[in-house]
Amino acid sequence: MLENEILTENSSMTVQHFSREDVLKDYRLVALSRQCSLLVRKEVFSGRAKFGIYGDGKELCQLALANAMQPGDFISGYYRDQTIVAAVGDMTWREYFSQLYGHPDITFEPHTGGRTMNNHHATRWLDENGKWLDQTKMYNSVAGVSSTAGQMPRAVGIAYASKLYRSIPELKDISQNFTRNGNEVCFATIGDASTSEGMFLECINAAGVLQIPLVMSVWDDGYGISVPSQYQTTKSSISKALAGYQTNEDGAGLEIFTVKAWDYAGLIETYQKAAHLAREFHIPSLIHVEEVTQQQGHSASGSHERYKSPERLQFEIDLDCNLKFREWILENDFATEEELKAIDEESAKTARSCQKEAWTAYTDSIKPQYQNALSLIQQAIEESSNGEEIAKIYESLSKAYYPIHSDSVRAVRRVLHAMRFDSVPSKKALQVWVKEAVDSNFKRFTTHQYSVSDESPLKVEAVEPIYTEDSASLDGREILNRNFDHLLSNDPRIFILGEDVGKIGDVNQTLSGLQDKFGEERVTDTGIREMTIVGQGIGAAMRGLRPIIEIQYLDYIFYPFATLADDLACLHYRTVGGQKAPLVIRTRGHRLEGIWHSGSPMAVLLNGLRGIHLCVPRNMTQAAGMYNTLLNSDDPAIVIECLNGYRLKERLPDNLYDTRVPLGVPEVIKEGTDVTIVTYGSMCRIVMEAAVQLENIGISVEVIDIQTLLPFDISHKIVESIRKTNRVIFADEDMPGGASAYMMQEVLDNQNAYRWLDSKPVCIAAQPHRPAYSSDGDYFSKPNVENVFDAAYAIMHEVNPELFPEIY
Ligand SMILES: Cc1ncc(C[n+]2csc(CCOP(=O)(O)OP(=O)(O)O)c2C)c(N)n1
Numbered sequence: 001m002l003e004n005e006i007l008t009e010n011s012s013m014t015v016q017h018f019s020r021e022d023v024l025k026d027y028r029l030v031a032l033s034r035q036c037s038l039l040v041r042k043e044v045f046s047g048r049a050k051f052g053i054y055g056d057g058k059e060l061c062q063l064a065l066a067n068a069m070q071p072g073d074f075i076s077g078y079y080r081d082q083t084i085v086a087a088v089g090d091m092t093w094r095e096y097f098s099q100l101y102g103h104p105d106i107t108f109e110p111h112t113g114g115r116t117m118n119n120h121h122a123t124r125w126l127d128e129n130g131k132w133l134d135q136t137k138m139y140n141s142v143a144g145v146s147s148t149a150g151q152m153p154r155a156v157g158i159a160y161a162s163k164l165y166r167s168i169p170e171l172k173d174i175s176q177n178f179t180r181n182g183n184e185v186c187f188a189t190i191g192d193a194s195t196s197e198g199m200f201l202e203c204i205n206a207a208g209v210l211q212i213p214l215v216m217s218v219w220d221d222g223y224g225i226s227v228p229s230q231y232q233t234t235k236s237s238i239s240k241a242l243a244g245y246q247t248n249e250d251g252a253g254l255e256i257f258t259v260k261a262w263d264y265a266g267l268i269e270t271y272q273k274a275a276h277l278a279r280e281f282h283i284p285s286l287i288h289v290e291e292v293t294q295q296q297g298h299s300a301s302g303s304h305e306r307y308k309s310p311e312r313l314q315f316e317i318d319l320d321c322n323l324k325f326r327e328w329i330l331e332n333d334f335a336t337e338e339e340l341k342a343i344d345e346e347s348a349k350t351a352r353s354c355q356k357e358a359w360t361a362y363t364d365s366i367k368p369q370y371q372n373a374l375s376l377i378q379q380a381i382e383e384s385s386n387g388e389e390i391a392k393i394y395e396s397l398s399k400a401y402y403p404i405h406s407d408s409v410r411a412v413r414r415v416l417h418a419m420r421f422d423s424v425p426s427k428k429a430l431q432v433w434v435k436e437a438v439d440s441n442f443k444r445f446t447t448h449q450y451s452v453s454d455e456s457p458l459k460v461e462a463v464e465p466i467y468t469e470d471s472a473s474l475d476g477r478e479i480l481n482r483n484f485d486h487l488l489s490n491d492p493r494i495f496i497l498g499e500d501v502g503k504i505g506d507v508n509q510t511l512s513g514l515q516d517k518f519g520e521e522r523v524t525d526t527g528i529r530e531m532t533i534v535g536q537g538i539g540a541a542m543r544g545l546r547p548i549i550e551i552q553y554l555d556y557i558f559y560p561f562a563t564l565a566d567d568l569a570c571l572h573y574r575t576v577g578g579q580k581a582p583l584v585i586r587t588r589g590h591r592l593e594g595i596w597h598s599g600s601p602m603a604v605l606l607n608g609l610r611g612i613h614l615c616v617p618r619n620m621t622q623a624a625g626m627y628n629t630l631l632n633s634d635d636p637a638i639v640i641e642c643l644n645g646y647r648l649k650e651r652l653p654d655n656l657y658d659t660r661v662p663l664g665v666p667e668v669i670k671e672g673t674d675v676t677i678v679t680y681g682s683m684c685r686i687v688m689e690a691a692v693q694l695e696n697i698g699i700s701v702e703v704i705d706i707q708t709l710l711p712f713d714i715s716h717k718i719v720e721s722i723r724k725t726n727r728v729i730f731a732d733e734d735m736p737g738g739a740s741a742y743m744m745q746e747v748l749d750n751q752n753a754y755r756w757l758d759s760k761p762v763c764i765a766a767q768p769h770r771p772a773y774s775s776d777g778d779y780f781s782k783p784n785v786e787n788v789f790d791a792a793y794a795i796m797h798e799v800n801p802e803l804f805p806e807i808y
C-alpha cells in the first residue's frame with residue numbers, strides 16, 4: 001500500500017489513494033493471518049499444542065500499523081500481534097506454528113526458541129557471539145511478555161532512546177546500528193482491559209511528559225477474558241477517560257485518535273498520521289481502536305459463549321474486520337467476489353501447509369533420540385534380569401502418540417532404575433544416552449540466562465585499588481562522584497536518570513555538579529515513577545545505550561519489580577540470546593532509618609530477579625569498581641550501595657577509574673582461624689567491629705565479604721576458609737530465612753562445606769519485621785555488633801566452655 005506516503009495532520013484519505021495491487025496484497029495477508037488463527041485453536045484441541053492465543057478480529061488494525069512502520073522501527077506488542085509481525089516480515093507463518101509447538105530450536109523458532117507461549121515475538125538483535133546486529137535495517141519486535149501491560153514500560157525507553165540519539169551529538173559516531181538520527185517510532189499495543197493496569201497509566205503520563213516517538217494502540221474488543229469494559233475502564237472508553245492528556249493550549253501531551261477496527265481507510269490514515277507526528281516531531285499518541293472483535297474468544301483454553309450475550313456474539317460476526325474489508329473491496333471494485341474467494345481458499349491452503357511443515361520439523365527433531373531410546377530399551381529387555389518391567393516401559397513409550405523429549409528421558413531413566421543390579425552392554429549404552437539427553441535438553445531449555453559474549457562481566461578481570469601514602473581520604477559520596485564523572489566523560493552512551501539525580505545530584509549528592517557539566521540529557525531528573533524509570537532504562541539499553549537508572553531507595557524496588565522480573569531478568573533467556581538490555585540499576589539500602597528507608601529484602605531480589613546480577617558493595621570504592629566492571633560488560637545488574645556509607649571517609653585509590661571488582665569473587669577482609677563469618681554490605685563494618693572485640697578475648701575470626709550475591713562465589717573460595725576454621729556464621733540484615741539462608745545453602749550444599757564443620761552452622765539475620773525507626777529501632781530490629789559477638793562466642797563456648805564460659 002502507500003509506503004512512504006505521509007499524510008499531514010489535516011489531509012484525509014479517499015479511495016483514490018489505494019491501488020488494487022496493494023489492497024489485494026493486504027487482503028491476502030489478513031486472510032492468511034485469520035486462517036492461521038483458526039488453525040491454532042484446532043491444533044490445541046487436537047492435542048498437538050498445549051495452549052494457543054491468536055489475533056483474529058485484530059487483523060486490519062494491525063495491518064494498518066504495520067504499513068506505517070519503517071525499517072528501524074520497533075513494535076512492543078502483546079500476544080495478539082501476529083499480523084503486524086508477519087506483515088513486516090519479522091515472522092513467517094511456519095515460524096508461527098513452530099512457536100505454537102514449542103520447538104526448542106532457533107533455526108525453526110528464532111524468536112524464543114520454544115521458551116514462551118505462542119505469539120510472543122522477538123527479533124534476533126544479536127549474532128551467535130552476542131554482538132549487536134544493525135537494528136536500523138530491521139523491523140524490531142521487542143521480546144513479548146505475557147503479563148498484561150508488561151510490554152509498555154520498556155516501550156517508553158525504546159522511544160526515549162530516539163530522543164537521546166537525536167539530541168546528544170556525541171552519540172553520532174557510535175549510533176549507526178541503532179538509529180537514523182532518532183527517526184524511529186516505537187509502536188506499542190495493548191488490549192482494552194489491560195489499560196486498567198497502573199503500569200499502562202504510568203506510561204501514558206511518562207510519554208506525555210517526555211514527548212517521545214511512541215504510538216500506543218489499544219485494541220478494544222470490549223473484554224478482558226470474560227470481564228467487560230464497564231468493569232475495566234472509566235466511562236467504558238480509554239480515549240474518553242484519558243482526554244485530559246490530549247495536547248492542547250494547556251500544553252503538550254498525547255495526540256488521541258479513535259478509529260473503528262473494521263474501517264480500512266480510516267485505520268490506514270490514522271496510523272500514517274500518528275507515525276508521522278512521532279517520527280518527525282517526537283509527538284506521542286494514543287490510538288483507541290474501537291469495535292474490535294474476537295472471532296474465537298480469548299484463547300484456546302475457553303469459549304466465549306460462556307460469558308457473551310447472543311447479541312454480543314452476533315456483533316463479533318457482523319463486525320468482523322476481515323468481512324468488512326472484503327465488503328469495502330467489493331463496493332469499491334478493487335476485486336470480484338471470485339477473486340476474493342480464490343484468495344480465501346489459497347489462504348486456507350497456505351496456512352495448513354505452514355502448520356504441517358512446522359509440525360513435521362518439530363516431530364522430526366524429536367525422532368532420532370526417541371528411536372534410539374526405543375532400540376536401546378529393546379536391547380535392554382533381552383539383556384536385563386528385569387526384562388518384564390522394562391518391556392512395560394517400552395510398550396508405553398512406543399505407544400506415545402506425539403512423543404516428546406521428556407517421554408524418552410523419563411522412560412530411559414525408569415529403565416535404568418530397573419537395571420540397577422544389571423551389568424550388561426545395553427545398560428552402558430542407556431547411560432550414555434541419558435548423559436547426551438541431559439546435555440541436549442540443557443541446551444534446549446536452560447542456556448542463555450546471562451551473556452555469552454566476550455563482554456560478559458564474568459570475563460572482566462579484577463583490578464584492585466592501589467593506595468599510596470599520599471592517597472587522600474574523602475567522603476564515600478565523593479569517591480562515587482569522581483567515578484561517575486569519569487564514566488560520563490569517557491562514554492557518551494552512559495546516562496543517569498532517576499528521581500532527584502539532576503539538579504541536586506541525587507539525595508546523597510553522589511552526582512552533584514554532574515548535570516551542570518554533562519547536561520540534562522546525560523544526568524536527568526524524572527518524575528516519581530519507578531516502573532517507567534526502569535522501562536526507560538531497559539528500552540534504552542536495548543538500543544545500544546548504557547543507562548544507569550536510579551531507584552532512590554531499595555525499599556521502592558517493589559514498585560518496578562514486575563518489570564524487572566517479567567521483562568529484564570528473563571530477556572536474554574527467553575530469547576535464547578536474541579536480545580539483551582545491559583541496564584545498570586543503582587539503588588541504596590540496608591540500613592538507615594525506619595520501615596521504608598532501611599530495608600534489605602535481598603532474598604526477594606535473589607528469588608525474583610535471577611538473570612540480573614546482584615552486587616552488594618560494603619563501601620563506595622567497591623561500588624565504583626563494580627560500576628566500572630558492569631559498564632564495561634553486557635549483562636544487567638543491580639548495585640545496592642550502603643545507605644549509611646556516603647559520609648564515611650574512604651581512601652581514594654590512585655587508580656580509581658581503572659578498578660574493576662570481579663563478579664562472584666569473595667574477598668577475605670580479615671584473616672582468622674577459629675570462625676569464618678560470611679557477610680556483605682553494611683554488615684561488613686559491624687562484623688569487623690565484632691571481630692576486633694572477639695580477637696581481644698582470644699577468638700580469631702576470618703571475615704569474608706562475598707561482594708556479589710549473584711553470582712555467588714564462583715570458584716568456591718569460602719569452603720577453603722571453612723576447611724581451616726571448621727566453623728561458620730552467615731550474617732546479613734535480611735529477614736530470617738532470607739539471603740543468610742541462601743548463602744548457607746550455597747556454601748554447605750553446593751560447596752560441600754558440611755564435610756569440614758565441627759560446629760553447627762549459624763545464620764544471623766534481622767527480626768522478621770520491617771525495621772523500626774530511630775537508633776533504638778535499628779538496634780533492636782537489625783543485627784548489631786553484640787549479636788555477632790554473641791553468636792561467635794556461643795560457638796566457641798561449645799568448643800571450650802572453660803576458656804569461654806557462659807556470659808548471660
Ligand atoms: C498481569 C496479568 N494479569 C492477568 C493476566 C491473565 N490475563 C491474560 S490476558 C487477560 C485479559 C487481557 O484483556 P485485554 O487487555 O483486553 O486483551 P485482549 O486479550 O482482550 O486482547 C488476562 C486477565 C496476565 N496475563 N497478566
Ligand SMILES: [Mg+2]
Nearest residue numbers: 191192221223
Ligand atoms: Mg480486550
